Amino acid sequence: MEMEILTKGYEPKDVENKWYQYWEENNLFFAEAPSEKRPYCIVIPPPNVTGTLHMGHALNNTLQDILCRFRRMKGDNVLWQPGTDHAGIATQNVVEKDLASKGMDRYAVGREKFVELVWEWREKYGGLIINQLKRLGCSCDWSRERFTMDEGLSRAVREVFVRLYEEGLIYRGDYIINWCPRCHTALADLEVEHEETESSLYYIRYPLEKGEGHLVVATTRPETLLGDTAVAVNPEDERYKHLSGANVILPVLNKPIPVVFDRYVDVAFGTGALKITPAHDANDFEIGNTHQLQRIKVIDEDGRMNELAGPYQGLDRFDCREKILNDLDQTGLLEKIEPFRNAVGHCYRCKTVIEPLLSKQWFVKVGSLAEAASRSVKDGKTRIYPANWEGVYFEWMNNIRDWCVSRQIWWGHRIPAWYCTQCGEVHVAKEPPQHCRTCQDPGLVQETDVLDTWFSSALWPFSTLGWPDSTNELKTFYPTSVLVTGFDILFFWVARMMMMGIHFMGDVPFKDVYIHALVRDVEGKKMSKSKGNVIDPLEVMDEFGTDAFRFTLAALAAQGRDVKLSEERILGYRHFVNKIWNAARLVFMNLDLEGNERAGERIYTLPDRWVLTRLGQVSEEVTRALEEYRFNDAAGLCYQFVWHEFCDWYLEMAKQGLYGNDKAVKESLRDIVQEVLMAALKLLHPFMPFVTEEIWHRLPATEGSIMVAKFPEPSDFMGDEDALREMDLLMGVVTGIRNIRGEMNIPPSKKVNIVIDVADEDVAVVLRQNMAHIQTLAKVEQVSIASGVPKPEASATAVFGQIQVHILLKGLLDFEEEMKRLGKEIKKIEKDMELSQRKLSNEEFLTRAPAEIVEEVREKVRIFSLKLGKLTQNLRFFEEIDD
RNA sequence: GGGCGGAUAGCUCAGUGGGAGAGCAUCGGCCUUACAAGCCGAGGGUCGCAGGUUCAAAUCCUGUUCCGCCUACCA
Numbered sequence: 001m002e003m004e005i006l007t008k009g010y011e012p013k014d015v016e017n018k019w020y021q022y023w024e025e026n027n028l029f030f031a032e033a034p035s036e037k038r039p040y041c042i043v044i045p046p047p048n049v050t051g052t053l054h055m056g057h058a059l060n061n062t063l064q065d066i067l068c069r070f071r072r073m074k075g076d077n078v079l080w081q082p083g084t085d086h087a088g089i090a091t092q093n094v095v096e097k098d099l100a101s102k103g104m105d106r107y108a109v110g111r112e113k114f115v116e117l118v119w120e121w122r123e124k125y126g127g128l129i130i131n132q133l134k135r136l137g138c139s140c141d142w143s144r145e146r147f148t149m150d151e152g153l154s155r156a157v158r159e160v161f162v163r164l165y166e167e168g169l170i171y172r173g174d175y176i177i178n179w180c181p182r183c184h185t186a187l188a189d190l191e192v193e194h195e196e197t198e199s200s201l202y203y204i205r206y207p208l209e210k211g212e213g214h215l216v217v218a219t220t221r222p223e224t225l226l227g228d229t230a231v232a233v234n235p236e237d238e239r240y241k242h243l244s245g246a247n248v249i250l251p252v253l254n255k256p257i258p259v260v261f262d263r264y265v266d267v268a269f270g271t272g273a274l275k276i277t278p279a280h281d282a283n284d285f286e287i288g289n290t291h292q293l294q295r296i297k298v299i300d301e302d303g304r305m306n307e308l309a310g311p312y313q314g315l316d317r318f319d320c321r322e323k324i325l326n327d328l329d330q331t332g333l334l335e336k337i338e339p340f341r342n343a344v345g346h347c348y349r350c351k352t353v354i355e356p357l358l359s360k361q362w363f364v365k366v367g368s369l370a371e372a373a374s375r376s377v378k379d380g381k382t383r384i385y386p387a388n389w390e391g392v393y394f395e396w397m398n399n400i401r402d403w404c405v406s407r408q409i410w411w412g413h414r415i416p417a418w419y420c421t422q423c424g425e426v427h428v429a430k431e432p433p434q435h436c437r438t439c440q441d442p443g444l445v446q447e448t449d450v451l452d453t454w455f456s457s458a459l460w461p462f463s464t465l466g467w468p469d470s471t472n473e474l475k476t477f478y479p480t481s482v483l484v485t486g487f488d489i490l491f492f493w494v495a496r497m498m499m500m501g502i503h504f505m506g507d508v509p510f511k512d513v514y515i516h517a518l519v520r521d522v523e524g525k526k527m528s529k530s531k532g533n534v535i536d537p538l539e540v541m542d543e544f545g546t547d548a549f550r551f552t553l554a555a556l557a558a559q560g561r562d563v564k565l566s567e568e569r570i571l572g573y574r575h576f577v578n579k580i581w582n583a584a585r586l587v588f589m590n591l592d593l594e595g596n597e598r599a600g601e602r603i604y605t606l607p608d609r610w611v612l613t614r615l616g617q618v619s620e621e622v623t624r625a626l627e628e629y630r631f632n633d634a635a636g637l638c639y640q641f642v643w644h645e646f647c648d649w650y651l652e653m654a655k656q657g658l659y660g661n662d663k664a665v666k667e668s669l670r671d672i673v674q675e676v677l678m679a680a681l682k683l684l685h686p687f688m689p690f691v692t693e694e695i696w697h698r699l700p701a702t703e704g705s706i707m708v709a710k711f712p713e714p715s716d717f718m719g720d721e722d723a724l725r726e727m728d729l730l731m732g733v734v735t736g737i738r739n740i741r742g743e744m745n746i747p748p749s750k751k752v753n754i755v756i757d758v759a760d761e762d763v764a765v766v767l768r769q770n771m772a773h774i775q776t777l778a779k780v781e782q783v784s785i786a787s788g789v790p791k792p793e794a795s796a797t798a799v800f801g802q803i804q805v806h807i808l809l810k811g812l813l814d815f816e817e818e819m820k821r822l823g824k825e826i827k828k829i830e831k832d833m834e835l836s837q838r839k840l841s842n843e844e845f846l847t848r849a850p851a852e853i854v855e856e857v858r859e860k861v862r863i864f865s866l867k868l869g870k871l872t873q874n875l876r877f878f879e880e881i882d883d
Numbered sequence: 884g885g886g887c888g889g890a891u892a893g894c895u896c897a898g899u900g901g902g903a904g905a906g907c908a909u910c911g912g913c914c915u916u917a918c919a920a921g922c923c924g925a926g927g928g929u930c931g932c933a934g935g936u937u938c939a940a941a942u943c944c945u946g947u948u949c950c951g952c953c954u955a956c957c958a
Contacts, residue, residue, distance in 0.1 A: 008917085008918080009918085009920075010920095194954085194955080201958085217958085218957095218958065219958060220958065221958085264956090265957095265958085266957050266958080268957085269957045269958065270957080270958065273958095274957090274958055275958075281956080281958080282956055283956045283957095283958075284956095284958085286956085342957085342958090343955080388887070388888085389887090391886080391887080392886080392887070392953075392954090395885095395886070395954080396954085399954090399955090487952090487953085488953090490953095491954095518952090555906090556895085556896080558896075558897070562888090562889090562951085562952090564895065564896085566894090566895070566907095568894090568895085568906095568907065568908090569895070569906080569907075571907090571920085572906060572907060572920095573906095574920070575918095575920045575921090576920095577920095578918070578920050578921095579917090579918065579920080579921085581917085581918080582917040582918035582920090582921085583917065583918080584917080585917045585918075586917035586918080587917080588917085589916095589917070590917095632896090632897075633897085636897075636905075636906095639905095639906090640905085647917085647918090648922085651917080652922095655916095655917095659916090735924095738923060738924065739923095739924065739925090740924095741912085741923080741924080742911080742912070742923060742924030742925070743911095743924070743925075745911070745912055745924095746912085747912065747913065748912080748913055748915060748922090748923075749913080749915085776915095779915085779923095832902070835902065836902080839901090839902095839938080839939080842938060842939090843938085844937095844938040844939095845938040845939070846938080847938080848937085848938045848939090849901075849938055849939070850901085853901055853939090856901075857901085857902090860902080
């Protein structure tokens with residue numbers, strides 16, 4: 001291996017590709033099945049084949065990769081199951097757009113050819129997002145990559161459909177569905193986006209058939225009037241009780257329709273009279289059923305008025321609205337128009353206004369499935385993090401309606417149902433039947449509808465593992481360990497996986513669900529192309545490197561809060577990556593890279609004992625944070641330790657020995673410094689796989705990939721409480737001196753002499769042993785340590801615990817300044833002191849507060865008064881000189 | 884309409900009952916042989932507002948304002 005010294009700055013581009021290739025070539029992402037090791041499995045939320053990597057993917061997959069790499073280093077048998085989703089409508093739209101650019105549409109090419117084109121498109125572009133995931137460093141087991149429409153998964157889909165049908169949980173029927181006139185398909189309720197819209201409420205007069213007068217109804221969609229088959233009023237409504245059995249005349253079409261009574265009608269809304277269009281409104285449909293009303297469909301699948309719309313036939317629904325309003329106005333039947341805000345449904349894919357339409361569709365009866373899915377979370381079989389999402393989950397499960405699973409598009413799993421052309425008998429089967437089972441006729445045609453994309457996604461946690469076959473993968477990894485996903489697909493996906501998993505596997509699909517936030521821009525807005533505020537993860541990786549990017553995402557991923565991403569923040573973490581790189585450089589410059597020297601017995605100095613003890617503590621804290629999905633805490637702990645403890649204190653102190661003349665100390669240090677660096681790299685690896693691997697490979701004491709190194713744990717290190725205490729003293733003294741130097745603007749080039757006044761002999765010993773560190777770190781020339789020495793003239797004093805450090809500043813000390821500084825410090829402590837004393841003089845505090853809290857305050861008062869005494873003493877010293 | 888989340892330093896955010904923290908930005912001093920993408924130091928906040936509970940509240944409760952999101956069959 002090359003042993004050159006590292007370049008001055010870290011260059012991510014040079015190393016990222018190299019190491020990803022290395023990991024793949026060495027099969028380091030491969031999961032064993034079966035295996036003796038503890039299993040850990042995550043199924044990836046399959047990205048759309050049409051997609052390219054956006055910030056949401058980047059966050060989602062970074063978090064999964066952190067968990068997978070962490071668990072692997074913990075010794076688990078990790079399977080990160082990858083794959084892609086065929087994304088029915090989305091993908092079909094993309095290919096249709098492509099066709100449109102060539103002046104064609106899907107009807108021109110025909111179904112078979114069109115599906116072929118989509119497959120071709122998928123061959124060509126489907127790998128794009130996979131490569132982008134690799135770029136991000138994702139350690140998926142690519143040998144197990146799946147696609148929702150591959151042979152195995154399609155078999156699982158048919159199996160599930162047929163079984164549900166046979167169990168009576170899938171049925172076909174006439175219902176009002178959400179129809180997208182642009183995509184030409186039904187949509188599930190979830191796929192409709194409601195948007196608050198400024199619209200109008202139109203008051204229309206329906207003349208009474210007998211006698212004078214009219215009934216006024218209020219509606220937002222006057223064009224549906226053409227399909228009205230009744231007007232409903234509330235039976236309790238005094239205004240309309242006399243209309244029992246009456247008819248009104250439907251305007252425009254001039255035909256009588258009945259007045260019906262239904263409790264659904266809200267007396268307080270509009271006029272309390274509701275026009276009923278059973279074929280174009282979900283509620284009206286229900287009311288229509290109750291009263292056995294005719295269903296008249298007046299709007300067709302293109303959103304145009306059909307032949308039943310009389311004079312309006314052929315008009316677009318919105319043009320029809322204008323015309324009908326105009327006509328009503330002409331005949332004096334339009335009473336008034338009020339401005340009105342309501343939520344209008346739009347297609348989640350193409351944003352076209354949804355038309356509720358009567359249609360024959362396939363449904364999954366979800367009641368019992370949802371109940372079981374709900375219970376599993378209540379029983380704690382699946383835990384949702386953060387827990388507040390549980391409420392949202394229950395809420396949805398409790399109010400769930402049957403799931404419309406048929407779609408009138410061409411790209412997807414074609415529903416395995418066949419109709420007899422002779423007798424119409426319906427056959428649902430895994431394989432095409434040869435002939436009709438009732439009339440024996442061989443003329444069977446398959447259902448043209450395909451399944452909702454989420455139908456196959458719902459099977460993902462077990463279909464990818466080989467179901468319906470009983471595979472080793474399934475036995476080893478189901479139920480999976482955790483599902484990591486954004487809350488935007490909690491209902492679309494998570495809820496349905498729960499239902500299907502429990503029903504078909506008899507167990508929940510995952511033990512944990514971790515729900516992360518959405519990535520937004522700096523202002524907290526959702527990133528979208530139309531707003532022009534998208535940050536492209538690929539560009540970020542180009543500019544800052546993947547490790548910095550990943551670390552940023554992890555550091556910002558606090559539970560329950562959105563991730564507001566800014567380039568500044570990423571830049572900050574690039575600096576951190578560079579810091580690590582340079583720390584490694586320092587270590588390298590002092591290593592015997594040829595490996596000729598054998599280190600003898602280790603000599604542990606205070607900084608060594610301290611840093612190793614801290615490593616143990618930090619390892620434990622990082623582990624706990626990751627186990628609890630507190631990614632930001634884990635990242636923060638690494639950052640703080642590596643930069644401010646390892647680099648700022650430990651390495652600075654290690655230089656003493658590394659640059660010194662004592663050969664035994666030097667060799668020991670080389671060993672320890674390398675050990676500490678290795679441990680730090682291991683802690684960082686889940687977050688920053690590339691830079692850690694690069695440095696790891698260059699260290700003489702390492703072997704193989706850092707991916708398979710053991711994650712640090714407390715038992716790897718000494719736990720030396722004394723070292724922590726002693727380092728506190730040492731750092732306190734150094735900080736005290738630096739503090740004064742800083743405030744007095746004494747440049748580092750100007751060395752000072754100090755006198756340390758310390759009563760405790762043990763403390764004196766520690767400081768004496770580490771005198772050299774004080775000298776280097778605080779730029780001190782001479783140190784003298786004694787007990788009860790008088791304050792030297794022309795000195796500034798730092799007080800720390802029971803220690804006083806007098807800094808001799810002959811010719812440098814500005815008396816006024818020092819007096820001001822002391823005065824400021826005294827004032828601050830007096831304030832703290834007063835607060836504490838007030839507490840202690842409060843009888844209730846003394847009797848009611850826990851004893852240890854009271855003792856804590858007493859201890860504070862003791863420390864404060866000690867320090868205050870010393871500070872005042874020093875101030876008086878100057879005042880006397882002043883006199 | 885229902886629900887959820889947020890409001891803490893100039894900015895982005897941690898902090899869930901015992902003396903307010905970090906990063907960035909700002910100011911001052913340093914090219915100290917790993918790193919100026921750096922080092923050392925400093926300043927900066929009645930924790931949205933009003934009540935309440937408590938010996939003690941950024942933290943718990945109630946109300947309120949503003950912002951964001953989810954959800955819904957008042958046409």
